[in-house]
Amino acid sequence: MSDERPQIYDQNLMHHSQNPHNKGELPNPDLQGSAKNPNCGDKIKLGLNIKDGSIRDIKFDGYGCVLCIGSASILTQLARGLSVGDAKELTLDDIEANMNESGKKREECMAVGLNALKQALSEES
């Protein structure tokens, strides 16, 4: 093994996964969504409070790898304050824009939080 530690994941993502933002459960969510990665059992549950057509509060909980939890944490930061319409437009690229270093990226893992958000918003026009 070399002395130089190879980078496994992007540093910012690692940080988010170790100190996730908006983690937990909203007491009275207006909308809820959940999603799974069927290959590995990663799962995210997500709750939203909507006021005047915008995301007032958002929290997620779940079990998953660094990519799954880190991406969900970044996602909740991006989504908070957005209008429902804008939040529906969020993509993996928006999450990746917050990752500056190269590292492993498994889309199925990174998309779990996003899929949960999409599900929660799907009822909302």
Add this chain to the structure above:
Amino acid sequence: MLDVNSVRDDFPALKNQDLIYLDNAATSMTPEPVTRELINYYHELGTSVYRGIYKRAEETTNKFEYTRRKTADFIGAESSREIVFTKNCTESLNILAYSLHHWKDRNGKILVTEMDHHSNILPWRIMAESSNRFQLEYVRVNREGQLDMEDLEAKLSSNSVALAFPAISNVIGAYNPVKKLTDLAHENGALAVVDGAQWLPHRQFNVRDYNVDFLAFSAHKMLGPTGLGILYGKEELLEQMPPPFGGGEMVRSNTKTEVTWNEVPQKFEAGTPPIAQIIAFSKTLSYLNKLGMSSIRKHVNKLTAKALRELEKIPGLKIFGPGKGEERGGLVSFNLEGVHPHDLAAALDSLDDIAIRAGLHCAQPLHEAMKLNATSRASFYVYNDEAEIDRLVDAIKEAKNVLGGEK
């Protein structure tokens, strides 16, 4: 004793490579005599089987049927008529379920186990959900991952059509008592269907000693080519079973008013088969026989025992499956506290080019039964050695520092 260094030289994909390949339960590497035979077919034969009146086609057919005889010998089948070539283990099991579906005088319960791979659950599930003649039931697995024999005996009854189970679990490596399960099935008039995908690579399987009705396995997990599976079936059963697929090769005569199926096993082999793979598979069997199945088993057991011994010493690492001293297949599944299996696998790859598997291993019911979210799995084969296990252990410790550190 296997000489790993000389074995490794036979595997072009591993030769002079840093890769530590520990995902053998998913698929194995292919030795040169096998790949050479694949090429030989395309370069020197290239014809189809059966139909030709010319010498070249006859030669292809002879080689093709030679593999069938060799496969029959390898598993102790009575005749090569009991060997059906398929696409993979999964297709073998689907063919079986599909054929049973059309076998009108068989109705009742299909028992599978919670430790089965999806490929030995879903064909039966599809069959049961598309006909009210069948009901699917799961034999329970306890928290340690052993088959609950009481539950099995309670569920097996005179209206059971089949008991399908894995010879070895692909997740936890547990061996099932094949003969005992087969006898139990037969006492209740049920067919014994064995998924041998994880057994055949390491250990002699004799279909007559175990008296199984059907055995399914894949060539690619036992140093063979991809695209080839085997379905063994007792001849008298295959004779009675309706063909699941129609097409060329499986039919003797087909007029608008009458149809006569071909004999077994061709009745089950509709269309042009994977000729190159089948011909090359005879070289796989020669290679395995040259190494010796008992040497292979000893070698893999030795590596597995060392892995268990060393992994157990890592703080926070929990190993699943059979207890100490109990027999297990050539694999170890484990979890490292505070580190997700995906992250562990990613770290081992980045840190020291070590390939392991992480996730649910196509066995969701088992993970549910054992209350597990996901697991990591290292699996061993003929070209692995003890030094690789030392590197695995070092890399896991390192991964723990890199990933679990900051919390």
